[in-house]
Amino acid sequence: MGVSLGVLDLSIIIGVMLAVTWMGHRLSGSVTSRSAFFQADGSLPWWAVSASIIATLVSAVTFVSVPANVFAPEGDLRYFQVILGLALGKVAVGWILARPFYESSGVRTSYEYVSARLDRPTGELSMYLGLALTVINSGVKLLTASLVLDVITGWGIPGCAAFVVCISIVWSALAGIKTVIWTDFLLFVLFALGAVFAVVYIGFRIEMSLIDAFVFLDDQARLVLFDFSVDPERRYTIWAAVIGGIALNIATGSTQGTWQRVKACRSVHDAQKAYHFAALFYVMHLVILGVGLGLVVFYAEQPLPDTAAMAIAEARDRIFPYFILSEIPVGLSGLFIAAIFAAAISTLDSALAESADLSVTHIYARLLPAQTEMQYVAASRWLMVAWGLVFLATAVFFSRFQGEGLLDLTFRLPNYVYGAMLGAIVLARVGIGRIGSVAVGFVVAISVTLWLSSQNVAFFFWCPTAGLTMVATVLLIERQRPEWRGVVTV
Numbered sequence: 136m137g138v139s140l141g142v143l144d145l146s147i148i149i150g151v152m153l154a155v156t157w158m159g160h161r162l163s164g165s166v167t168s169r170s171a172f173f174q175a176d177g178s179l180p181w182w183a184v185s186a187s188i189i190a191t192l193v194s195a196v197t198f199v200s201v202p203a204n205v206f207a208p209e210g211d212l213r214y215f216q217v218i219l220g221l222a223l224g225k226v227a228v229g230w231i232l233a234r235p236f237y238e239s240s241g242v243r244t245s246y247e248y249v250s251a252r253l254d255r256p257t258g259e260l261s262m263y264l265g266l267a268l269t270v271i272n273s274g275v276k277l278l279t280a281s282l283v284l285d286v287i288t289g290w291g292i293p294g295c296a297a298f299v300v301c302i303s304i305v306w307s308a309l310a311g312i313k314t315v316i317w318t319d320f321l322l323f324v325l326f327a328l329g330a331v332f333a334v335v336y337i338g339f340r341i342e343m344s345l346i347d348a349f350v351f352l353d354d355q356a357r358l359v360l361f362d363f364s365v366d367p368e369r370r371y372t373i374w375a376a377v378i379g380g381i382a383l384n385i386a387t388g389s390t391q392g393t394w395q396r397v398k399a400c401r402s403v404h405d406a407q408k409a410y411h412f413a414a415l416f417y418v419m420h421l422v423i424l425g426v427g428l429g430l431v432v433f434y435a436e437q438p439l440p441d442t443a444a445m446a447i448a449e450a451r452d453r454i455f456p457y458f459i460l461s462e463i464p465v466g467l468s469g470l471f472i473a474a475i476f477a478a479a480i481s482t483l484d485s486a487l488a489e490s491a492d493l494s495v496t497h498i499y500a501r502l503l504p505a506q507t508e509m510q511y512v513a514a515s516r517w518l519m520v521a522w523g524l525v526f527l528a529t530a531v532f533f534s535r536f537q538g539e540g541l542l543d544l545t546f547r548l549p550n551y552v553y554g555a556m557l558g559a560i561v562l563a564r565v566g567i568g569r570i571g572s573v574a575v576g577f578v579v580a581i582s583v584t585l586w587l588s589s590q591n592v593a594f595f596f597w598c599p600t601a602g603l604t605m606v607a608t609v610l611l612i613e614r615q616r617p618e619w620r621g622v623v624t625v
Contacts, residue, residue, distance in 0.1 A: 151477075152473070156305065156306060158321055173312055174312060175398075177399065177400060177401055179313070184400055184406075185408070185412045186319065187315070188409065189419065190319035190481040199282070201423045205357070210431070213362050216361060216377065220383075223414070225411070226411055227381050229407045229411045230407070231385065233407045237406045239623040245394040251625060253563055253567075253569060257559065261556070264552055264556055268549055270529055272486065273483055273486040273526040274530045274533050282452055296527050297527060299483065304519050304520055308519050312399055312488050315488050323481070329473075337458075351432060352432065375596055379595025382598040386554075395492065396409065430458060433458070487522055495514055550584070550595075550597040551581075551585075553601075555577050555580045572612040575608060576604075576612075583604050
């Protein structure tokens with residue numbers, strides 16, 4: 136689109152990446168066992184874990200696609216409803232899963248927890264579903280980061296994705312979850328400051344007064360926050376966002392990423408606190424919505440050049456990166472791009488640590504059970520490389536779908552799996568189900584999801600509907616009494 140990254144900006148981006156790498160490594164220390172590598176031996180402060188939880192979620196998809204969603208024709212603030220639902224979901228995870236996960240002993244992963252609460256085949260099925268979910272999520276989020284980098288460098292999606300994957304592997308491999316959480320904390324600070332500065336900078340570049348800008352936005356119906364429609368096909372309604380947001384959080388709470396962060400805390404109260412305070416950190420999403428409003432006003436006053444307008448119409452997620460490169464002074468633009476990379480890498484390094492943990496515990500250690508702890512750690516680092524290549528290939532494959540908007544894509548694709556994940560963790564939490572009944576419930580959940588998709592029902596409804604249908608199916612078959620404490624001791 137006629138804009139390129141200068142030497143100074145590129146130097147700043149590289150400098151920021153090197154500085155975060157050094158600081159994350161210094162804060163992490165050394166590791167001598169799998170427990171230290173993947174769960175930090177319960178040594179990390181809750182506030183760092185809390186920031187890491189949000190840093191993992193505030194990906195480049197959020198940083199780039201949320202402003203684009205507001206900027207698009209017919210765009211408004213109804214994504215606020217999704218933010219509300221996701222924040223409430225973090226509180227739900229803290230109450231429902233943090234305590235039983237933390238107090239359980241003798242199990243290394245969330246799926247071993249499912250195995251102990253139900254049976255081993257169910258735990259294995261959940262584990263493979265969790266890996267599939269991680270691959271889908273990581274592929275979409277890596278694609279977004281690659282799209283941003285491609286706007287800047289012109290390297291193409293594969294080359295850009297490879298760059299992000301390489302940095303993520305280095306950070307994940309240094310000291311495992313310790314480095315991931317500490318670098319996520321530093322990256323959260325970086326992209327939070329970037330988002331706040333973006334709103335302020337755009338505000339100073341707009342010629343309208345603040346009041347006139349709000350009147351202009353209101354006249355265009357850009358300030359709509361809530362949609363109380365009961366039409367199941369509408370994506371961004373209060374019902375879809377809140378119900379779906381809570382269900383999605385509980386479903387993703389079953390993954391190894393949640394287990395690692397809970398176990399990394401110093402006490403069960405710290406683990407709960409980390410998730411409850413993570414809900415407050417969603418205020419960052421509100422700032423990012425403000426970026427989108429600012430772009431609407433700015434480009435109403437200073438219309439895009441024709442070539443840029445055509446390119447953004449084809450891939451609207453490019454609007455914020457385009458603004459950064461074309462309007463923000465050299466040097467500052469490098470810091471903004473570094474912030475977007477921070478959002479992308481903070482998601483991917485967590486996914487690498489999670490996938491490597493599952494691969495070592497559920498596959499590698501069973502094939503080679505006589506290895507030393509450090510041999511397992513070494514294998515974990517090589518598996519991070521392998522999973523990085525899988526995420527890279529997935530991102531390249533998903534690039535063919537980028538025209539529909541990455542924000543919708545990042546919610547739609549994982550929702551084909553979320554319902555079954557929700558059903559499995561709810562059943563494990565209350566200790567009801569065996570592989571036979573769970574398999575029937577799984578088939579029912581997938582069938583319900585496919586039917587909802589065929590009926591054009593909003594994807595936020597897929598997870599709660601399919602998950603609760605799966606739970607109801609298993610309860611009808613098993614007719615067991617629930618066990619509410621949910622703690623495993625092996």
